[in-house]
Amino acid sequence: MGTEEISKEQDIDLIRRYLATKDARDFTLLYRRYSGKVYGKCISLLKEEHLARDAAQDIFMKIFLNLGQFAEQAKFSTWVYSITYNYCIDVIRKKKKTGDIFSDDMERLPDMMEDVHDEALLTMQSDRLRVVLDKIPIGDKAILLMKYQDDLQIKDIASILDKTDSAIKMKIKRAKHKAQMVYDELFPSD
Amino acid sequence: MSTTNSFKQIMEEDALAFPPPPEIEEHVLGSLQILTIMGQAMELYIPKVFEMFILTMGGTLKEIDQHTKTEPRDGMPDPDMENPTPGMAGTLDDFGDLMD
CATH class of the missing domain: 1.10.1740.10 (RNA polymerase sigma factor, region 2, helix turn helix motif)
Incomplete structure:
Protein backbone atom coordinates (compact mmCIF):
# COMPACT_ATOMS: atom_id res chain seq x y z
CA MET A 1 0.00 0.00 0.00
CA GLY A 99 -16.56 37.71 -13.27
CA ASP A 100 -13.67 37.61 -15.74
CA ILE A 101 -11.08 35.39 -14.19
CA PHE A 102 -9.75 33.38 -17.13
CA SER A 103 -7.53 34.54 -19.96
CA ASP A 104 -10.17 33.52 -22.50
CA ASP A 105 -12.70 35.69 -20.68
CA MET A 106 -10.46 38.72 -21.13
CA GLU A 107 -8.78 38.31 -24.49
CA ARG A 108 -9.43 36.63 -27.76
CA LEU A 109 -6.97 33.77 -28.02
CA PRO A 110 -6.19 31.93 -31.24
CA ASP A 111 -8.16 28.72 -31.69
CA MET A 112 -5.05 26.85 -32.75
CA MET A 113 -2.34 27.05 -30.13
CA GLU A 114 0.80 25.04 -29.82
CA ASP A 115 0.25 22.61 -27.00
CA VAL A 116 2.56 23.28 -24.05
CA HIS A 117 3.92 20.06 -22.60
CA ASP A 118 3.23 19.47 -18.92
CA GLU A 119 6.95 18.96 -18.31
CA ALA A 120 7.65 22.57 -19.33
CA LEU A 121 5.65 23.83 -16.37
CA LEU A 122 6.34 21.02 -13.93
CA THR A 123 10.10 21.46 -14.22
CA MET A 124 10.18 25.26 -14.01
CA GLN A 125 12.15 26.55 -11.05
CA SER A 126 9.63 27.01 -8.25
CA ASP A 127 10.48 30.67 -7.62
CA ARG A 128 10.01 31.46 -11.32
CA LEU A 129 6.82 29.43 -11.51
CA ARG A 130 5.51 31.41 -8.52
CA VAL A 131 6.16 34.69 -10.38
CA VAL A 132 4.52 33.37 -13.54
CA LEU A 133 1.45 32.15 -11.65
CA ASP A 134 1.04 35.58 -10.05
CA LYS A 135 1.14 37.26 -13.46
CA ILE A 136 -1.49 35.16 -15.24
CA PRO A 137 -5.24 35.65 -14.68
CA ILE A 138 -6.37 34.23 -11.35
CA GLY A 139 -8.71 31.70 -12.96
CA ASP A 140 -5.86 30.32 -15.06
CA LYS A 141 -3.72 30.10 -11.94
CA ALA A 142 -6.47 28.27 -10.05
CA ILE A 143 -7.03 25.76 -12.82
CA LEU A 144 -3.31 24.99 -13.11
CA LEU A 145 -3.09 24.55 -9.34
CA MET A 146 -6.10 22.24 -9.34
CA LYS A 147 -4.59 20.11 -12.10
CA TYR A 148 -0.90 20.03 -11.22
CA GLN A 149 -0.76 20.78 -7.51
CA ASP A 150 -3.82 18.94 -6.23
CA ASP A 151 -4.12 16.29 -8.96
CA LEU A 152 -7.82 16.94 -9.39
CA GLN A 153 -9.40 15.12 -12.30
CA ILE A 154 -10.99 16.97 -15.18
CA LYS A 155 -14.48 16.05 -14.00
CA ASP A 156 -13.78 17.43 -10.49
CA ILE A 157 -12.46 20.69 -11.93
CA ALA A 158 -15.50 20.86 -14.24
CA SER A 159 -17.77 20.44 -11.24
CA ILE A 160 -16.01 23.19 -9.27
CA LEU A 161 -16.12 25.66 -12.16
CA ASP A 162 -19.53 24.54 -13.42
CA LYS A 163 -18.21 23.84 -16.91
CA THR A 164 -18.13 20.83 -19.18
CA ASP A 165 -15.13 18.51 -19.30
CA SER A 166 -14.22 19.70 -22.79
CA ALA A 167 -14.42 23.35 -21.71
CA ILE A 168 -12.03 22.59 -18.85
CA LYS A 169 -9.59 20.83 -21.16
CA MET A 170 -9.56 23.91 -23.37
CA LYS A 171 -9.10 26.21 -20.37
CA ILE A 172 -6.16 24.13 -19.15
CA LYS A 173 -4.60 24.28 -22.60
CA ARG A 174 -5.03 28.06 -22.71
CA ALA A 175 -3.76 28.53 -19.15
CA LYS A 176 -0.61 26.55 -19.96
CA HIS A 177 -0.12 28.61 -23.11
CA LYS A 178 -0.56 31.84 -21.16
CA ALA A 179 1.88 30.69 -18.47
CA GLN A 180 4.50 29.79 -21.09
CA MET A 181 4.03 33.18 -22.81
CA VAL A 182 4.51 35.04 -19.53
CA TYR A 183 7.56 32.92 -18.67
CA ASP A 184 9.14 33.63 -22.07
CA GLU A 185 8.55 37.37 -21.58
CA LEU A 186 9.95 37.45 -18.04
CA PHE A 187 12.87 35.06 -18.57
CA PRO A 188 13.85 35.41 -22.22
CA SER A 189 17.39 34.15 -21.71
CA ASP A 190 16.16 30.57 -21.06
CA MET B 1 10.95 10.90 -16.83
CA SER B 2 11.42 13.72 -14.32
CA THR B 3 9.68 13.36 -10.97
CA THR B 4 10.07 17.06 -10.10
CA ASN B 5 6.80 18.94 -9.69
CA SER B 6 7.30 22.60 -9.02
CA PHE B 7 3.59 23.08 -8.28
CA LYS B 8 3.75 20.71 -5.32
CA GLN B 9 7.00 22.30 -4.21
CA ILE B 10 5.27 25.69 -4.11
CA MET B 11 2.46 24.18 -2.02
CA GLU B 12 4.96 22.83 0.52
CA GLU B 13 6.79 26.16 0.62
CA ASP B 14 3.54 28.08 1.13
CA ALA B 15 2.44 25.73 3.92
CA LEU B 16 5.72 26.44 5.74
CA ALA B 17 5.86 30.15 4.96
CA PHE B 18 2.23 30.82 5.89
CA PRO B 19 1.26 28.68 8.87
CA PRO B 20 -2.42 29.10 9.68
CA PRO B 21 -3.01 31.58 12.52
CA PRO B 22 -3.96 29.82 15.79
CA GLU B 23 -7.19 31.82 16.00
CA ILE B 24 -8.55 29.82 13.05
CA GLU B 25 -8.17 26.59 14.99
CA GLU B 26 -9.66 28.18 18.11
CA HIS B 27 -12.65 29.47 16.16
CA VAL B 28 -13.31 26.27 14.21
CA LEU B 29 -12.84 23.82 17.07
CA GLY B 30 -14.65 26.11 19.49
CA SER B 31 -17.64 26.29 17.14
CA LEU B 32 -17.48 22.51 16.71
CA GLN B 33 -17.75 22.01 20.47
CA ILE B 34 -20.64 24.47 20.80
CA LEU B 35 -22.57 22.87 17.94
CA THR B 36 -21.93 19.38 19.34
CA ILE B 37 -23.20 20.40 22.77
CA MET B 38 -26.24 22.08 21.24
CA GLY B 39 -26.98 18.91 19.27
CA GLN B 40 -26.77 16.79 22.40
CA ALA B 41 -28.97 19.21 24.34
CA MET B 42 -31.56 19.15 21.58
CA GLU B 43 -31.58 15.36 21.60
CA LEU B 44 -32.26 15.45 25.35
CA TYR B 45 -34.80 18.23 25.53
CA ILE B 46 -36.78 18.25 22.31
CA PRO B 47 -38.80 15.16 23.34
CA LYS B 48 -39.62 16.98 26.59
CA VAL B 49 -40.75 20.02 24.63
CA PHE B 50 -43.11 17.82 22.62
CA GLU B 51 -44.46 16.28 25.82
CA MET B 52 -45.17 19.74 27.21
CA PHE B 53 -46.89 20.72 23.97
CA ILE B 54 -49.12 17.63 24.05
CA LEU B 55 -50.02 18.23 27.69
CA THR B 56 -50.86 21.86 26.92
CA MET B 57 -53.15 20.71 24.13
CA GLY B 58 -55.05 18.47 26.53
CA GLY B 59 -53.33 15.17 26.04
CA THR B 60 -52.05 12.96 28.80
CA LEU B 61 -48.72 11.52 29.71
CA LYS B 62 -50.26 8.08 29.19
CA GLU B 63 -50.97 8.93 25.54
CA ILE B 64 -47.39 10.03 25.12
CA ASP B 65 -46.14 6.83 26.76
CA GLN B 66 -48.40 4.62 24.70
CA HIS B 67 -47.30 6.21 21.47
CA THR B 68 -43.68 5.56 22.34
CA LYS B 69 -44.15 2.18 24.07
CA THR B 70 -42.93 -0.98 22.35
CA GLU B 71 -44.93 -4.25 22.22
CA PRO B 72 -44.65 -6.54 25.29
CA ARG B 73 -41.95 -9.07 24.62
CA ASP B 74 -43.69 -12.10 26.09
CA GLY B 75 -47.02 -11.48 24.38
CA MET B 76 -48.72 -10.85 27.73
CA PRO B 77 -51.04 -7.85 27.96
CA ASP B 78 -49.54 -4.62 29.10
CA PRO B 79 -50.35 -4.33 32.82
CA ASP B 80 -50.73 -0.52 32.43
CA MET B 81 -53.56 -0.95 29.96
CA GLU B 82 -56.65 -1.85 32.06
CA ASN B 83 -59.59 -2.76 29.79
CA PRO B 84 -58.03 -1.05 26.82
CA THR B 85 -60.35 0.19 24.13
CA PRO B 86 -58.70 -0.51 20.77
CA GLY B 87 -57.45 2.72 19.26
CA MET B 88 -58.71 4.73 22.19
CA ALA B 89 -55.95 4.21 24.72
CA GLY B 90 -56.01 6.98 27.29
CA THR B 91 -59.40 8.68 27.69
CA LEU B 92 -61.15 11.14 29.98
CA ASP B 93 -61.96 8.18 32.23
CA ASP B 94 -58.39 8.47 33.38
CA PHE B 95 -59.47 11.60 35.20
CA GLY B 96 -62.45 9.87 36.79
CA ASP B 97 -60.97 9.75 40.28
CA LEU B 98 -59.82 13.35 40.11
CA MET B 99 -63.26 14.59 39.19
CA ASP B 100 -65.01 12.89 42.08
Whole structure:
Protein backbone atom coordinates (compact mmCIF):
# COMPACT_ATOMS: atom_id res chain seq x y z
CA MET A 1 0.00 0.00 0.00
CA GLY A 2 1.50 3.36 -1.10
CA THR A 3 1.70 6.51 1.00
CA GLU A 4 -1.34 8.02 -0.73
CA GLU A 5 -3.46 4.94 0.00
CA ILE A 6 -2.42 4.92 3.67
CA SER A 7 -3.27 8.61 3.91
CA LYS A 8 -6.67 8.03 2.29
CA GLU A 9 -7.53 5.20 4.61
CA GLN A 10 -6.61 7.18 7.68
CA ASP A 11 -8.78 10.12 6.60
CA ILE A 12 -11.77 7.84 6.09
CA ASP A 13 -11.17 6.11 9.43
CA LEU A 14 -11.09 9.45 11.21
CA ILE A 15 -14.24 10.60 9.47
CA ARG A 16 -16.15 7.39 10.24
CA ARG A 17 -15.06 7.44 13.85
CA TYR A 18 -15.94 11.10 14.26
CA LEU A 19 -19.40 10.61 12.76
CA ALA A 20 -20.01 7.61 15.04
CA THR A 21 -18.69 9.08 18.28
CA LYS A 22 -18.63 12.87 17.73
CA ASP A 23 -15.24 12.88 19.43
CA ALA A 24 -13.73 16.29 18.64
CA ARG A 25 -10.20 14.85 18.68
CA ASP A 26 -10.86 13.06 15.38
CA PHE A 27 -11.96 16.25 13.65
CA THR A 28 -9.04 18.09 15.24
CA LEU A 29 -6.65 15.61 13.61
CA LEU A 30 -8.31 16.17 10.23
CA TYR A 31 -8.14 19.91 10.74
CA ARG A 32 -4.43 19.85 11.56
CA ARG A 33 -3.71 17.57 8.61
CA TYR A 34 -5.24 19.98 6.08
CA SER A 35 -5.18 23.43 7.67
CA GLY A 36 -1.70 24.32 6.38
CA LYS A 37 -2.51 23.45 2.78
CA VAL A 38 -5.97 25.04 2.83
CA TYR A 39 -4.67 28.26 4.36
CA GLY A 40 -1.72 28.28 1.94
CA LYS A 41 -4.11 27.99 -1.01
CA CYS A 42 -6.30 30.77 0.38
CA ILE A 43 -3.28 33.06 0.74
CA SER A 44 -2.05 32.13 -2.74
CA LEU A 45 -5.40 32.90 -4.36
CA LEU A 46 -6.75 35.73 -2.22
CA LYS A 47 -3.42 37.43 -1.44
CA GLU A 48 -4.71 39.23 1.69
CA GLU A 49 -4.19 37.63 5.10
CA HIS A 50 -7.52 38.73 6.60
CA LEU A 51 -9.40 37.36 3.57
CA ALA A 52 -7.45 34.11 3.75
CA ARG A 53 -8.15 33.79 7.48
CA ASP A 54 -11.90 34.32 7.05
CA ALA A 55 -11.92 31.96 4.08
CA ALA A 56 -10.08 29.18 5.94
CA GLN A 57 -12.50 29.47 8.88
CA ASP A 58 -15.56 29.32 6.65
CA ILE A 59 -14.12 26.45 4.62
CA PHE A 60 -13.48 24.30 7.67
CA MET A 61 -16.91 25.09 9.13
CA LYS A 62 -18.38 23.97 5.81
CA ILE A 63 -16.34 20.77 5.94
CA PHE A 64 -17.48 20.09 9.49
CA LEU A 65 -21.16 20.78 8.79
CA ASN A 66 -21.19 18.63 5.63
CA LEU A 67 -18.94 15.81 6.80
CA GLY A 68 -21.91 13.45 7.00
CA GLN A 69 -22.50 13.95 3.28
CA PHE A 70 -18.94 13.17 2.22
CA ALA A 71 -19.18 10.46 -0.43
CA GLU A 72 -16.41 8.01 0.25
CA GLN A 73 -15.82 7.24 -3.43
CA ALA A 74 -13.65 10.34 -3.74
CA LYS A 75 -10.50 11.11 -1.79
CA PHE A 76 -11.15 13.33 1.21
CA SER A 77 -8.35 15.66 0.05
CA THR A 78 -10.12 16.11 -3.31
CA TRP A 79 -13.31 17.07 -1.48
CA VAL A 80 -11.47 19.50 0.81
CA TYR A 81 -9.67 21.18 -2.10
CA SER A 82 -12.93 21.37 -4.10
CA ILE A 83 -14.57 23.28 -1.26
CA THR A 84 -11.47 25.49 -0.95
CA TYR A 85 -11.32 26.42 -4.62
CA ASN A 86 -15.09 26.93 -4.85
CA TYR A 87 -14.99 29.33 -1.93
CA CYS A 88 -11.94 31.28 -3.08
CA ILE A 89 -13.18 31.58 -6.66
CA ASP A 90 -16.50 32.93 -5.37
CA VAL A 91 -14.67 35.54 -3.29
CA ILE A 92 -12.53 36.55 -6.26
CA ARG A 93 -15.53 36.83 -8.58
CA LYS A 94 -17.39 39.01 -6.08
CA LYS A 95 -14.32 41.23 -5.70
CA LYS A 96 -13.84 41.59 -9.45
CA LYS A 97 -17.57 42.05 -10.08
CA THR A 98 -17.05 41.43 -13.78
CA GLY A 99 -16.56 37.71 -13.27
CA ASP A 100 -13.67 37.61 -15.74
CA ILE A 101 -11.08 35.39 -14.19
CA PHE A 102 -9.75 33.38 -17.13
CA SER A 103 -7.53 34.54 -19.96
CA ASP A 104 -10.17 33.52 -22.50
CA ASP A 105 -12.70 35.69 -20.68
CA MET A 106 -10.46 38.72 -21.13
CA GLU A 107 -8.78 38.31 -24.49
CA ARG A 108 -9.43 36.63 -27.76
CA LEU A 109 -6.97 33.77 -28.02
CA PRO A 110 -6.19 31.93 -31.24
CA ASP A 111 -8.16 28.72 -31.69
CA MET A 112 -5.05 26.85 -32.75
CA MET A 113 -2.34 27.05 -30.13
CA GLU A 114 0.80 25.04 -29.82
CA ASP A 115 0.25 22.61 -27.00
CA VAL A 116 2.56 23.28 -24.05
CA HIS A 117 3.92 20.06 -22.60
CA ASP A 118 3.23 19.47 -18.92
CA GLU A 119 6.95 18.96 -18.31
CA ALA A 120 7.65 22.57 -19.33
CA LEU A 121 5.65 23.83 -16.37
CA LEU A 122 6.34 21.02 -13.93
CA THR A 123 10.10 21.46 -14.22
CA MET A 124 10.18 25.26 -14.01
CA GLN A 125 12.15 26.55 -11.05
CA SER A 126 9.63 27.01 -8.25
CA ASP A 127 10.48 30.67 -7.62
CA ARG A 128 10.01 31.46 -11.32
CA LEU A 129 6.82 29.43 -11.51
CA ARG A 130 5.51 31.41 -8.52
CA VAL A 131 6.16 34.69 -10.38
CA VAL A 132 4.52 33.37 -13.54
CA LEU A 133 1.45 32.15 -11.65
CA ASP A 134 1.04 35.58 -10.05
CA LYS A 135 1.14 37.26 -13.46
CA ILE A 136 -1.49 35.16 -15.24
CA PRO A 137 -5.24 35.65 -14.68
CA ILE A 138 -6.37 34.23 -11.35
CA GLY A 139 -8.71 31.70 -12.96
CA ASP A 140 -5.86 30.32 -15.06
CA LYS A 141 -3.72 30.10 -11.94
CA ALA A 142 -6.47 28.27 -10.05
CA ILE A 143 -7.03 25.76 -12.82
CA LEU A 144 -3.31 24.99 -13.11
CA LEU A 145 -3.09 24.55 -9.34
CA MET A 146 -6.10 22.24 -9.34
CA LYS A 147 -4.59 20.11 -12.10
CA TYR A 148 -0.90 20.03 -11.22
CA GLN A 149 -0.76 20.78 -7.51
CA ASP A 150 -3.82 18.94 -6.23
CA ASP A 151 -4.12 16.29 -8.96
CA LEU A 152 -7.82 16.94 -9.39
CA GLN A 153 -9.40 15.12 -12.30
CA ILE A 154 -10.99 16.97 -15.18
CA LYS A 155 -14.48 16.05 -14.00
CA ASP A 156 -13.78 17.43 -10.49
CA ILE A 157 -12.46 20.69 -11.93
CA ALA A 158 -15.50 20.86 -14.24
CA SER A 159 -17.77 20.44 -11.24
CA ILE A 160 -16.01 23.19 -9.27
CA LEU A 161 -16.12 25.66 -12.16
CA ASP A 162 -19.53 24.54 -13.42
CA LYS A 163 -18.21 23.84 -16.91
CA THR A 164 -18.13 20.83 -19.18
CA ASP A 165 -15.13 18.51 -19.30
CA SER A 166 -14.22 19.70 -22.79
CA ALA A 167 -14.42 23.35 -21.71
CA ILE A 168 -12.03 22.59 -18.85
CA LYS A 169 -9.59 20.83 -21.16
CA MET A 170 -9.56 23.91 -23.37
CA LYS A 171 -9.10 26.21 -20.37
CA ILE A 172 -6.16 24.13 -19.15
CA LYS A 173 -4.60 24.28 -22.60
CA ARG A 174 -5.03 28.06 -22.71
CA ALA A 175 -3.76 28.53 -19.15
CA LYS A 176 -0.61 26.55 -19.96
CA HIS A 177 -0.12 28.61 -23.11
CA LYS A 178 -0.56 31.84 -21.16
CA ALA A 179 1.88 30.69 -18.47
CA GLN A 180 4.50 29.79 -21.09
CA MET A 181 4.03 33.18 -22.81
CA VAL A 182 4.51 35.04 -19.53
CA TYR A 183 7.56 32.92 -18.67
CA ASP A 184 9.14 33.63 -22.07
CA GLU A 185 8.55 37.37 -21.58
CA LEU A 186 9.95 37.45 -18.04
CA PHE A 187 12.87 35.06 -18.57
CA PRO A 188 13.85 35.41 -22.22
CA SER A 189 17.39 34.15 -21.71
CA ASP A 190 16.16 30.57 -21.06
CA MET B 1 10.95 10.90 -16.83
CA SER B 2 11.42 13.72 -14.32
CA THR B 3 9.68 13.36 -10.97
CA THR B 4 10.07 17.06 -10.10
CA ASN B 5 6.80 18.94 -9.69
CA SER B 6 7.30 22.60 -9.02
CA PHE B 7 3.59 23.08 -8.28
CA LYS B 8 3.75 20.71 -5.32
CA GLN B 9 7.00 22.30 -4.21
CA ILE B 10 5.27 25.69 -4.11
CA MET B 11 2.46 24.18 -2.02
CA GLU B 12 4.96 22.83 0.52
CA GLU B 13 6.79 26.16 0.62
CA ASP B 14 3.54 28.08 1.13
CA ALA B 15 2.44 25.73 3.92
CA LEU B 16 5.72 26.44 5.74
CA ALA B 17 5.86 30.15 4.96
CA PHE B 18 2.23 30.82 5.89
CA PRO B 19 1.26 28.68 8.87
CA PRO B 20 -2.42 29.10 9.68
CA PRO B 21 -3.01 31.58 12.52
CA PRO B 22 -3.96 29.82 15.79
CA GLU B 23 -7.19 31.82 16.00
CA ILE B 24 -8.55 29.82 13.05
CA GLU B 25 -8.17 26.59 14.99
CA GLU B 26 -9.66 28.18 18.11
CA HIS B 27 -12.65 29.47 16.16
CA VAL B 28 -13.31 26.27 14.21
CA LEU B 29 -12.84 23.82 17.07
CA GLY B 30 -14.65 26.11 19.49
CA SER B 31 -17.64 26.29 17.14
CA LEU B 32 -17.48 22.51 16.71
CA GLN B 33 -17.75 22.01 20.47
CA ILE B 34 -20.64 24.47 20.80
CA LEU B 35 -22.57 22.87 17.94
CA THR B 36 -21.93 19.38 19.34
CA ILE B 37 -23.20 20.40 22.77
CA MET B 38 -26.24 22.08 21.24
CA GLY B 39 -26.98 18.91 19.27
CA GLN B 40 -26.77 16.79 22.40
CA ALA B 41 -28.97 19.21 24.34
CA MET B 42 -31.56 19.15 21.58
CA GLU B 43 -31.58 15.36 21.60
CA LEU B 44 -32.26 15.45 25.35
CA TYR B 45 -34.80 18.23 25.53
CA ILE B 46 -36.78 18.25 22.31
CA PRO B 47 -38.80 15.16 23.34
CA LYS B 48 -39.62 16.98 26.59
CA VAL B 49 -40.75 20.02 24.63
CA PHE B 50 -43.11 17.82 22.62
CA GLU B 51 -44.46 16.28 25.82
CA MET B 52 -45.17 19.74 27.21
CA PHE B 53 -46.89 20.72 23.97
CA ILE B 54 -49.12 17.63 24.05
CA LEU B 55 -50.02 18.23 27.69
CA THR B 56 -50.86 21.86 26.92
CA MET B 57 -53.15 20.71 24.13
CA GLY B 58 -55.05 18.47 26.53
CA GLY B 59 -53.33 15.17 26.04
CA THR B 60 -52.05 12.96 28.80
CA LEU B 61 -48.72 11.52 29.71
CA LYS B 62 -50.26 8.08 29.19
CA GLU B 63 -50.97 8.93 25.54
CA ILE B 64 -47.39 10.03 25.12
CA ASP B 65 -46.14 6.83 26.76
CA GLN B 66 -48.40 4.62 24.70
CA HIS B 67 -47.30 6.21 21.47
CA THR B 68 -43.68 5.56 22.34
CA LYS B 69 -44.15 2.18 24.07
CA THR B 70 -42.93 -0.98 22.35
CA GLU B 71 -44.93 -4.25 22.22
CA PRO B 72 -44.65 -6.54 25.29
CA ARG B 73 -41.95 -9.07 24.62
CA ASP B 74 -43.69 -12.10 26.09
CA GLY B 75 -47.02 -11.48 24.38
CA MET B 76 -48.72 -10.85 27.73
CA PRO B 77 -51.04 -7.85 27.96
CA ASP B 78 -49.54 -4.62 29.10
CA PRO B 79 -50.35 -4.33 32.82
CA ASP B 80 -50.73 -0.52 32.43
CA MET B 81 -53.56 -0.95 29.96
CA GLU B 82 -56.65 -1.85 32.06
CA ASN B 83 -59.59 -2.76 29.79
CA PRO B 84 -58.03 -1.05 26.82
CA THR B 85 -60.35 0.19 24.13
CA PRO B 86 -58.70 -0.51 20.77
CA GLY B 87 -57.45 2.72 19.26
CA MET B 88 -58.71 4.73 22.19
CA ALA B 89 -55.95 4.21 24.72
CA GLY B 90 -56.01 6.98 27.29
CA THR B 91 -59.40 8.68 27.69
CA LEU B 92 -61.15 11.14 29.98
CA ASP B 93 -61.96 8.18 32.23
CA ASP B 94 -58.39 8.47 33.38
CA PHE B 95 -59.47 11.60 35.20
CA GLY B 96 -62.45 9.87 36.79
CA ASP B 97 -60.97 9.75 40.28
CA LEU B 98 -59.82 13.35 40.11
CA MET B 99 -63.26 14.59 39.19
CA ASP B 100 -65.01 12.89 42.08
